[in-house]
Structures are given as structure tokens and as C-alpha cells.
Amino acid sequence: DTGVSQDPRHKITKRGQNVTFRCDPISEHNRLYWYRQTLGQGPEFLTYFQNEAQLEKSRLLSDRFSAERPKGSFSTLEIQRTEQGDSAMYLCASSPDVFQGGIADTQYFGPGTRLTVL
Amino acid sequence: AQTVTQSQPEMSVQEAETVTLSCTYDTSESDYYLFWYKQPPSRQMILVIRQEAYKQQNATENRFSVNFQKAAKSFSLKISDSQLGDAAMYFCACSARQLTFGSGTQLTVLP
Numbered sequence: 001d002t003g004v005s006q007d008p009r010h011k012i013t014k015r016g017q018n019v020t021f022r023c024d025p026i027s028e029h030n031r032l033y034w035y036r037q038t039l040g041q042g043p044e045f046l047t048y049f050q051n052e053a054q055l056e057k058s059r060l061l062s063d064r065f066s067a068e069r070p071k072g073s074f075s076t077l078e079i080q081r082t083e084q085g086d087s088a089m090y091l092c093a094s095s096p097d098v099f100q101g102g103i104a105d106t107q108y109f110g111p112g113t114r115l116t117v118l
Numbered sequence: 119a120q121t122v123t124q125s126q127p128e129m130s131v132q133e134a135e136t137v138t139l140s141c142t143y144d145t146s147e148s149d150y151y152l153f154w155y156k157q158p159p160s161r162q163m164i165l166v167i168r169q170e171a172y173k174q175q176n177a178t179e180n181r182f183s184v185n186f187q188k189a190a191k192s193f194s195l196k197i198s199d200s201q202l203g204d205a206a207m208y209f210c211a212c213s214a215r216q217l218t219f220g221s222g223t224q225l226t227v228l229p
Contacts, residue, residue, distance in 0.1 A: 033216060042122075042209050042219030043163070056216065091163065106153070107217060109163035
């Protein structure tokens, strides 16, 4: 079991550019989550997938953000026209769906992608 | 909607001593989990301990234990025999469909 991996680990971009992050969950975990964490704060939920279906999106996920999980395995998070306020750590987590669409079991986190928008 | 409150931004403990981190939560869900996660500096979030809300018995994991008071919506973490490697930011979290985190408690372990 290799754990949740994220790529890249660090991304520096200029305001207005598009960026894309990738997350590979633990194999056979059918739930995948994206969170955003700013310095000194707890992670905030962005969105989650059950297999390839995106089931919930936070109001934090503006229309510049889009997430996909095309085959129910890895996921990508794209931010278009980045703004300085997008600078944060983007965390991915995965969990098994023990309760068939009910409450979420333990989530295992990746190392995160730190985004800096200049 | 869920909220999680950690009222202690910073705590310190002497090595080998015991420390308790506080957490209160609010949720409208009848089924949920509670978690404590640890995040060392520049390192990834690691699960410390979890508690199923329907279980009355408090969870324990080696030196880590919780005091779960469901009626009071309180979920504190006790770390016994503190070690230098326990120094980290600790987050309390409540899970129905997704995790809601508190703002964290920075724990310093003094040698």
C-alpha cells in the first residue's frame, strides 16, 4: 500500500495562469476528497468523489476551479486564471466507502501541493 | 452543517508528562465519526485516533486516548508520556460525509 500521492509538491505560478494538480489515491479507495489549507488553519473541504461521480462541492469551489476523476482512480484539480488568494496547500485524501454512500470512514491524506501565486 | 472548535491555539508539555487537548463540535447528523489528526511541520496529515459516535467506549491508541462526551459534544485528546516526536499541529475533525476541521492546536514538547 503506497499511500496517497500528489503531484507536484510545489507549484509557483503567475497570477492569471492556469494550474493543474494530480492526486493518486490509495488503490481500491473509492472516495476521493480535495481540501484547501491556508497557513495556520485547518483544511477546508472543497469537493469529493465517489468513484467517478462528483457528489458534493463546497461554496469555496468557485467557477475557476474544476475537479475530475475520469475513471474513478486518479483525480485532477484545475484552477483557471489563478489569483493571489488561491495561494494555499491543496490536500487530497481518500477513504473506503464502508457504509455505501453514508458517513465517511477514515480519510488518508497525501503530502499536499503547495501553490504560490505571484 | 458542522462546526469544530479548538479553543487552545497553543499548548506545551514537558517530555514524559501528560497533556490534554480540547475540542468541541456541533453537528446535526446522528451518525458521524470524530478524529484527531497530527500535522508535523511541512509534513503530511497523519491520523492519530478516531471515535465512532455510536460507541460509548472511549478510543485508545497506545499513548493516545480520547474523552468523548456525546451529550456535551466534547472530544478531548490525552497524550500520555509525551515524546519530542509528538510536537506538531493537532486538528480535531468531525465527519459525516466530509471532514470539518477545527483551527488546530500547536503542541510544543519541552525536553
